[in-house]
Amino acid sequence: MNVLDKFNLTYDELIKVVLCKKCSYIPMIRLRGKWNVCGTISIDGHLSVMRDYALLVNEVFTNQLIKSFLLLPSSSITKYLLTSATSLALE
Numbered sequence: 001m002n003v004l005d006k007f008n009l010t011y012d013e014l015i016k017v018v019l020c021k022k023c024s025y026i027p028m029i030r031l032r033g034k035w036n037v038c039g040t041i042s043i044d045g046h047l048s049v050m051r052d053y054a055l056l057v058n059e060v061f062t063n064q065l066i067k068s069f070l071l072l073p074s075s076s077i078t079k080y081l082l083t084s085a086t087s088l089a090l091e
Contacts, residue, residue, distance in 0.1 A: 011057060020042075023037070030072060046070055050085055063082065066078050
């Protein structure tokens, strides 16, 4: 089932950032290996965004798509997050 079609949404309408679970501020900023905003720190904020992406858009991730979806500054950070998320999924 295509969730975007079901709710008459487009890819461009999706919020493509990590949301703070405490204050709902967007976007959380990745700094020194952690997602930060409003004094709240998350080490795995990207995981819920990646789950949402898989459910709403596609189960296949590419570095460039996730980089733009999470507003990450570099492909190497994205690769690290994808690799760590994959290892968590396999556990």
